[in-house]
Amino acid sequence: MFAIKYKNMQMKKIVxxxxxxxxxxxxxxxxxxxxANTPTxxxxxxxxxxxxxxxxxxxxxxxxxxxxxxxxxxxFGGAPTTSGSKIALPLRTVxxxxxxxxxxxxxxxxxxxxxxxxxxxxxxxxxxxxxRACGYKSNFTLDPTTPFTHTDPIAANQRWIRFISVEKNxxxxxxxxxxxxFF
Amino acid sequence: MKHTLKSFxxxxxxxxxxxxxxxxxxxxxxxxxxxxANTAAPAVSIQKPLSxxxxxxxxxxxxxVPPKTDRYGVRVGLDLYKITRGLYDRDYKGLELVGxxxxxxxxxxxxxxGNENKTTDDDRVNFTTKGSYLKVGFxxxxxxxxxxxxxxxxxxxxxxxxxFNQQLNSYRIYNANPYFQETPTIASGRKFxxxxxxWIEVVAGIKAKVFDNVFMGFSLRLNRxxxxxxxxxxxxxxxxxxxxxxxxxxxxxxxxxVTYFVPIFKKKVAPKVVIKK
Numbered sequence: 001m002f003a004i005k006y007k008n009m010q011m012k013k014i015v016x017x018x019x020x021x022x023x024x025x026x027x028x029x030x031x032x033x034x035x036a037n038t039p040t041x042x043x044x045x046x047x048x049x050x051x052x053x054x055x056x057x058x059x060x061x062x063x064x065x066x067x068x069x070x071x072x073x074x075x076f077g078g079a080p081t082t083s084g085s086k087i088a089l090p091l092r093t094v095x096x097x098x099x100x101x102x103x104x105x106x107x108x109x110x111x112x113x114x115x116x117x118x119x120x121x122x123x124x125x126x127x128x129x130x131x132r133a134c135g136y137k138s139n140f141t142l143d144p145t146t147p148f149t150h151t152d153p154i155a156a157n158q159r160w161i162r163f164i165s166v167e168k169n170x171x172x173x174x175x176x177x178x179x180x181x182f183f
Numbered sequence: 184m185k186h187t188l189k190s191f192x193x194x195x196x197x198x199x200x201x202x203x204x205x206x207x208x209x210x211x212x213x214x215x216x217x218x219x220a221n222t223a224a225p226a227v228s229i230q231k232p233l234s235x236x237x238x239x240x241x242x243x244x245x246x247x248v249p250p251k252t253d254r255y256g257v258r259v260g261l262d263l264y265k266i267t268r269g270l271y272d273r274d275y276k277g278l279e280l281v282g283x284x285x286x287x288x289x290x291x292x293x294x295x296x297g298n299e300n301k302t303t304d305d306d307r308v309n310f311t312t313k314g315s316y317l318k319v320g321f322x323x324x325x326x327x328x329x330x331x332x333x334x335x336x337x338x339x340x341x342x343x344x345x346x347f348n349q350q351l352n353s354y355r356i357y358n359a360n361p362y363f364q365e366t367p368t369i370a371s372g373r374k375f376x377x378x379x380x381x382w383i384e385v386v387a388g389i390k391a392k393v394f395d396n397v398f399m400g401f402s403l404r405l406n407r408x409x410x411x412x413x414x415x416x417x418x419x420x421x422x423x424x425x426x427x428x429x430x431x432x433x434x435x436x437x438x439x440x441v442t443y444f445v446p447i448f449k450k451k452v453a454p455k456v457v458i459k460k
Contacts, residue, residue, distance in 0.1 A: 032306070040357040067363060074362055090360040094367060127356065129416050134357040135307025 034134035041137045042174045043088035044121065051162045051182040057085040058183070064106035065089065068099035081106050088174060093138040097122050101153075104160045104183075115160040120149040123171075140171040142178075251331065251452040255285045258398065260442025265297070274302040281440050283322060288452075291322040293339060293386075295438070299423040307355045308420070314347020316424030318384060333444075334391050335400070341384040343406070345424045348376040351417055375414030380422045382408045382434070396444040406434035 034040070050058040062081045065074040074089070076082035092098045099120040105113040122143040127136045142148070147166050152159045163182040171178050265277035279297035286292050295318040302311045320341035328334055351371045358365070388402030406425050411432070413419055421427055426436045 034307075034357055036359065040359050043360055070363070088360070090358065090362045092363050092365060093356045093358060094363075094365050098363075127354075127416075129418060130357060132305055132308065132418070132420050135355045136357065138356050138358075 032133055034131070038130060038134055039137070039173055040130060040134055041090075041093060042139065042171050043090045044140070044171055044179060045174055045177050046087050046089065046179045046181055047177045048085045048087075049180055049182045054182060059083055059085045060104060060183075062104070062106045062108065063087070064103040066101050066103075067092075068101070074100075086177075091121060091123065091140055091171070093125065096124055102161070115158060116153055117159050117161050118151045118153055119161075119164070120151075122146055122148070142166060142169045142171070144169060148179075252449045253285075253288060253452055254333065254444070254446045254449050256445050256447040258283050258285075258442045258444045260398070260440050262295075262297070262438040262440050264437070264439040265299070274304065276300040279438060281438065281442060283442075286321075288450075289324045291324065291335075291337070291339075293322045293341070294319045295341070295424075297424055301421060301423075302352070303421050303427075305420070307357065309352040309354070310417075310420065311350045311352060312347055312421045312423060313350075314345055314378075314423040316343060316345035316347075316422075318343040318424060320384070320386070322386065322388065332392065333398075335389065335398075337386070337388045337390075339386040339388065341386060341404075342381065343384050343424050344379070344381045345422055346377075346379045347423050348374060348378055349414060349417060349419065349421075350374045373417075375417055378412050378414060378419060380408060380411045380419060380425060382406045382422075382425050384436075390440075390442070392444075396446070398442045398444060399440070400442065401439045402437060404436040404438075406436060408432035408434070 048058050048060050050056045061083055063083070064081045065087065066072070067074065073080045076084070076087065089098075089100060097120060099118060101116055101118050103114060103116040105115065108114055123140040124143070126139045126141070128139060129135075130137050147169065148164060150159065150161060150164060161181055161183050165180040165182070166178070167180055168176055168178040259280070259282045262277075262279035262281060265279050269276045277297065277299040279295055281293075281295050283291040283293040296316070298315045300311070300313045303309070318341040320339055322335070322337040322339035324335045324337045326334055326336040351373045353368050353370050355366060355368050383406070385405045386402050387404075388400060390398045390400035393399050408422075408425070408428070411419055411422075419428060422434075424436075425434045428434055
């Protein structure tokens with residue numbers, strides 16, 4: 001009788017083991033979706049500072065950002081304009097240049113206050129493998145000689161941005177400020 | 184594909200349970216202890232295999248099971264799943280030869296040798312893996328057969344080694360902020376050669392003799408990577424023999440084999456004398 005019981009136990013062990021294997025096979029599929037916390041293609045982080053007091057952050061007023069060739073403005077938390085002191089601009093992963101138009105006091109009733117500046121960024125890209133679910137990401141390195149070109153569509157003397165400083169040439173994550181804009 | 188595999192596995196699981204219960208021995212007799220009163224002859228008579236003539240006074244009736252012979256030899260065959268998959272999946276070509284050699288009553292030396300050529304089309308990457316692998320280890324048969332049956336329900340271990348190369352056919356850049364709405368699939372064709380990996384595999388398998396010397400079997404395998412030589416700026420998302428890699432270095436696999444047993448020699452098993460009072 002003991003021998004039979006022992007054999008049954010062995011059988012059960014095997015069956016349980018096979019079941020565990022089957023479970024292991026059917027689950028574990030969550031790496032098919034790219035986790036939002038995974039660092040992928042970073043954006044260009046810009047902070048705004050007071051030109052007269054360069055160590056103090058300054059809020060922009062109703063800044064509207066639109067990429068060249070696009071009809072819709074970049075959204076800041078769902079809104080078409082921002083009045084904060086920090087923005088994140090997505091760069092094009094195809095090609096090595098991205099141009100943005102930054103309009104201060106966008107939609108203001110006084111047209112004299114509305115000021116548009118254009119900044120073109122030149123960079124090189126590095127494509128790095130992330131994971132099966134995310135594929136590759138693109139890091140950027142701003143051109144060491146001419147990282148940006150700052151122009152005004154109307155007249156050169158109407159620029160609202162008075163100085164741009166490149167803090168980080170290589171854009172590999174969104175935890176650091178890459179560019180400081182003084183106005 | 185994922186769901187068909189799942190149902191395939193559940194059916195295998197069902198059959199494995201069915202087989203284990205079908206051959207359950209419930210009415211196996213007990214071997215009584217030799218009577219202690221008569222010390223001289225009776226104890227000896229039990230141990231002698233065919234001496235039915237000498238019957239102890241205290242034993243009324245003795246049933247003697249004919250001597251059982253275990254066949255030893257080499258079993259060779261191939262994985263049917265890999266071959267049939269090559270017929271309907273044009274992104275896959277594979278061949279796996281399997282073999283084992285019976286070392287002792289319960290232990291088998293086992294090996295698998297294979298070659299795979301698989302193109303994996305994931306959402307973000309498309310790549311082709313080509314390579315060969317060898318797995319060597321042992322199986323332990325935990326199944327006690329009736330009479331001259333030779334079925335096997337086993338647990339085993341393998342050490343697997345694979346050399347392969349990967350070709351990245353195309354990929355996509357992940358952008359969490361797709362303002363410019365660029366999600367092009369970029370053709371690559373970049374090759375990563377001289378890659379290798381090794382792993383430990385736990386195998387749960389079953390083999391049933393369908394007719395003379397021909398066995399059908401399947402096994403489920405749980406793998407864990409030991410070494411993995413990864414390409415630069417890519418990853419071994421598929422390894423021949425190991426299959427798809429998951430986070431945490433784990434993998435799973437299975438095969439569905441048909442094998443032919445080549446007997447080499449036989450060993451007699453000491454018969455069990457079942458005595459009833």
